[in-house]
Amino acid sequence: MSTAPQGTHSLAFRVMRLCKPSFHVDPPFRIDPADLFVGEDIFDDPLAAANLPPILSTQLSKSMDSSDLTYGNRFLLQHPSDAMGFSGLLLLPQSFGAIYLGETFCSYISINNNSNFEVRDIIIKAEIQTERQRILLLDTTKSPVESIRAGGRYDFIVEHDVKELGAHTLVCTALYNDSDGERKYLPQFFKFVVANPLSVRTKEITYLEACIENHTKTNLYMDQVEFEPAPHWSATVLKADELHPAYNSSTGEVFKPPILIRSGGGIQNYLYQLKLASPDSAQMKVEGTNILGKLQITWRTNLGELGRLQTQQILGTPISHKEVELQILEIPSLINLDKSFSVHLNLTNHTDRELGPFEVRLSQDSVHGEKNVMINGLQTMVLPQVGAFASSDFHLNLIATKLGVQKISGITVSDTREKTFDLLPDVEIFVESD
Amino acid sequence: MEEPSPSPDPPTNQFGSLNDLAHELASLEDLATRGSWRSILDKVSRARSLNLLTSPHDHLIYLSYNVLAFSKLRRFSEASNEIDTLDDFNSNYYKYETYPRLYPNRSGSMIPFSLRFIHAQLPIKLGNRQEGLDRFYLLLKFIREKIKEKESNNLRDSVRIWKRRENSILNCLIGHHLGDKEFSLCLDLIKDLINRDYLDPVLVSKLGYIQMQIGDIEGAKGSFNRVETMLNEKRSYEYFLGEVQFRNLVNRNKALVYLVGKDYVSAVREYEECIERDHTDVVALNNKALCLMYLRDLSDSIKLLEKALERIPTIALDETLVINLCSMYELAYVNHSEIKRTLNNWIVHVAPDDFDASCTRV
Numbered sequence: 088m089s090t091a092p093q094g095t096h097s098l099a100f101r102v103m104r105l106c107k108p109s110f111h112v113d114p115p116f117r118i119d120p121a122d123l124f125v126g127e128d129i130f131d132d133p134l135a136a137a138n139l140p141p142i143l144s145t146q147l148s149k150s151m152d153s154s155d156l157t158y159g160n161r162f163l164l165q166h167p168s169d170a171m172g173f174s175g176l177l178l179l180p181q182s183f184g185a186i187y188l189g190e191t192f193c194s195y196i197s198i199n200n201n202s203n204f205e206v207r208d209i210i211i212k213a214e215i216q217t218e219r220q221r222i223l224l225l226d227t228t229k230s231p232v233e234s235i236r237a238g239g240r241y242d243f244i245v246e247h248d249v250k251e252l253g254a255h256t257l258v259c260t261a262l263y264n265d266s267d268g269e270r271k272y273l274p275q276f277f278k279f280v281v282a283n284p285l286s287v288r289t290k291e292i293t294y295l296e297a298c299i300e301n302h303t304k305t306n307l308y309m310d311q312v313e314f315e316p317a318p319h320w321s322a323t324v325l326k327a328d329e330l331h332p333a334y335n336s337s338t339g340e341v342f343k344p345p346i347l348i349r350s351g352g353g354i355q356n357y358l359y360q361l362k363l364a365s366p367d368s369a370q371m372k373v374e375g376t377n378i379l380g381k382l383q384i385t386w387r388t389n390l391g392e393l394g395r396l397q398t399q400q401i402l403g404t405p406i407s408h409k410e411v412e413l414q415i416l417e418i419p420s421l422i423n424l425d426k427s428f429s430v431h432l433n434l435t436n437h438t439d440r441e442l443g444p445f446e447v448r449l450s451q452d453s454v455h456g457e458k459n460v461m462i463n464g465l466q467t468m469v470l471p472q473v474g475a476f477a478s479s480d481f482h483l484n485l486i487a488t489k490l491g492v493q494k495i496s497g498i499t500v501s502d503t504r505e506k507t508f509d510l511l512p513d514v515e516i517f518v519e520s521d
Numbered sequence: 522m523e524e525p526s527p528s529p530d531p532p533t534n535q536f537g538s539l540n541d542l543a544h545e546l547a548s549l550e551d552l553a554t555r556g557s558w559r560s561i562l563d564k565v566s567r568a569r570s571l572n573l574l575t576s577p578h579d580h581l582i583y584l585s586y587n588v589l590a591f592s593k594l595r596r597f598s599e600a601s602n603e604i605d606t607l608d609d610f611n612s613n614y615y616k617y618e619t620y621p622r623l624y625p626n627r628s629g630s631m632i633p634f635s636l637r638f639i640h641a642q643l644p645i646k647l648g649n650r651q652e653g654l655d656r657f658y659l660l661l662k663f664i665r666e667k668i669k670e671k672e673s674n675n676l677r678d679s680v681r682i683w684k685r686r687e688n689s690i691l692n693c694l695i696g697h698h699l700g701d702k703e704f705s706l707c708l709d710l711i712k713d714l715i716n717r718d719y720l721d722p723v724l725v726s727k728l729g730y731i732q733m734q735i736g737d738i739e740g741a742k743g744s745f746n747r748v749e750t751m752l753n754e755k756r757s758y759e760y761f762l763g764e765v766q767f768r769n770l771v772n773r774n775k776a777l778v779y780l781v782g783k784d785y786v787s788a789v790r791e792y793e794e795c796i797e798r799d800h801t802d803v804v805a806l807n808n809k810a811l812c813l814m815y816l817r818d819l820s821d822s823i824k825l826l827e828k829a830l831e832r833i834p835t836i837a838l839d840e841t842l843v844i845n846l847c848s849m850y851e852l853a854y855v856n857h858s859e860i861k862r863t864l865n866n867w868i869v870h871v872a873p874d875d876f877d878a879s880c881t882r883v
Contacts, residue, residue: 101854103848103851107781110733113696116592119635119685121634121682122633122638122686124546124582124633127634128630129617131627132629138535160835162554163554171692171699171727175726175773176842179845181848240819345735345740388736390736390781391782
């Protein structure tokens with residue numbers, strides 16, 4: 088990963104990524120004396136049960152004595168959970184690993200003087216270079232390090248929030264006076280690549296469903312996934328009721344299962360219900376682009392290592408704002424073939440001005456071919472004007488010409504100048520014979 | 522197997538010392554605690570070739586030590602082959618009642634339980650994880666049947682022993698699932714342990730560590746608070762934990778919370794309290810060294826680990842600690858091979874046979 092130039096430098100950079108350490112886990116071959124010295128059922132024998140424990144416990148307590156200078160602790164089980172091989176011992180990161188957008192890059196940088204002479208007046212710089220920019224992380228120009236003795240070291244730790252994808256280079260440079268008084272320049276480069284950790288797909292109407300997919304190599308613990316609605320909108324997250332709260336009655340506590348997205352393609356969905364904050368903002372809906380808001384995602388990996396991302400503005404599909412709406416209120420439960428039946432409908436004026444008069448008819452839509460449910464009687468029904476935000480009920484006589492499951496479709500309301508306001512969605516009915 | 526004639530020991534001396542339990546058991550045990558596993562292989566081989574083992578239980582115990590020695594030396598195929606020389610574990614050959622003259626008034630299996638455990642864990646070490654896990658879950662079922670059987674016969678001591686075995690096997694399973702990052706399974710198994718009344722502060726602390734590993738910091742804090750409550754409610758001996766160990770556990774848990782919040786100074790302070798109370802607390806020593814490094818103090822972190830190895834080698838000599846020290850050497854020195862070689866040479870002289878010296882990456 089490091090490319091250092093050839094040449095006689097007294098100094099050299101050593102670099103180690105300092106992400107969080109991890110817990111070491113490795114179930115060992117550790118034994119309880121009662122499982123090795125004797126047969127497994129020997130304690131059924133009352134003589135053995137009475138006489139064995141002293142011998143066995145002597146062995147164990149010897150190994151637990153801090154003055155014991157044997158390796159008994161590597162072989163005997165001193166506590167049942169020793170069998171887990173998970174003592175809480177932390178292990179330093181053993182490799183650079185993968186790094187993702189939204190995480191924090193942290194590195195230990197050590198500049199060593201591996202010569203036999205002192206070096207002086209060292210100006211050290213550390214920068215991150217990406218395609219787009221150069222970010223300074225450390226610069227000792229204003230107060231250079233006075234000296235580093237032979238065999239000595241100057242250490243620093245740098246942190247950088249990763250906000251770009253792709254190739255990154257950690258550029259470490261040192262400008263120093265070596266033992267001959269010569270001013271030398273040492274650059275060293277450490278390259279790494281930043282990948283995309285998540286993809287977010289959304290689907291919505293007045294509900295927003297976000298599907299988060301994990302592209303990393305580790306499981307992600309979803310700390311917070313929040314939808315920040317745009318002004319005019321309010322959002323409520325919808326959650327399923329917990330199926331099995333791990334409720335332990337003896338301890339009286341709820342053990343909350345974590346939300347973990349599996350590595351390499353695991354998916355978690357989140358559902359939000361969006362409401363307009365006030366009726367006035369209905370105007371915003373009509374005016375074209377419909378910004379709903381952004382998703383803020385915070386996740387954690389090993390030992391709480393934090394990652395954060397925000398999506399771009401999520402847009403809603405332009406909502407067709409209904410000025411006039413047709414709804415079916417009631418359909419008779421029994422509908423007979425070739426017999427007229429009455430359907431109760433409602434027309435609502437959602438605007439702030441009086442509209443109408445209206446015409447309700449069955450649209451001649453060639454896609455559906457011949458209709459099996461038709462208006463009985465006059466093919467156009469005329470309705471008088473309806474005031475602002477008011478509604479009007481009416482009845483339509485229909486007749487079905489075929490048996491079985493049929494559709495009432497194509498009922499349209501328009502104004503007298505042929506402007507269509509609304510098309511009633513298809514409704515299924517069952518037509519029986521007499 | 523032919524039934525040999527019983528030795529003339531009167532029954533009351535059967536449990537006087539280790540050597541009453543099996544031929545020269547004290548010597549085997551001594552070698553094991555020193556980590557001299559190669560010597561154990563020699564001793565078993567010698568005892569067999571000189572026909573020093575007379576009774577069936579002697580053979581089984583020696584075989585168990587042999588299998589254990591191979592396993593400790595990471596010679597897993599040989600361990601597996603050795604176990605394969607046995608019949609089915611549940612065969613009558615290995616029952617006390619098959620030899621009434623040798624074991625009067627005794628019945629049941631004389632198989633040392635560790636053989637069953639090793640038999641389950643070996644496939645995992647040999648890379649056949651599914652086989653190993655299957656064996657573990659079958660073993661768990663076997664243990665639970667034994668517990669029921671002993672309970673119905675009112676054999677209280679046996680019940681206690683078999684429950685302890687159930688506890689260990691469950692813990693071992695958690696370790697294996699944890700190593701494979703199957704966190705939900707681990708949490709389920711821990712719930713199982715708690716529901717079976719194996720609730721204990723060390724277990725709850727480990728639950729906290731798992732929660733931290735996942736990233737559920739708030740969950741981990743909750744578990745650690747619970748451990749502190751347990752410390753305040755009950756006497757430590759009721760949890761089979763010494764007072765000092767219990768207090769150190771609480772401090773170490775606190776230190777982890779600080780560490781996760783990047784407050785390394787406070788974490789160091791907690792670990793120092795542990796070390797002051799118990800200078801052999803190797804987890805505190807190791808983790809303090811890591812905190813020093815995250816505080817940019819690489820020199821002191823190296824010194825701390827080196828001193829621990831020097832002062833308390835039989836406790837501090839742990840592969841993870843050595844890996845950490847070597848990582849620090851690699852960061853601190855451009856020419857780190859020399860210093861690592863020095864460490865390696867020292868290890869060779871001091872370490873037990875089962876120490877995996879490849880961890881120095883020399």
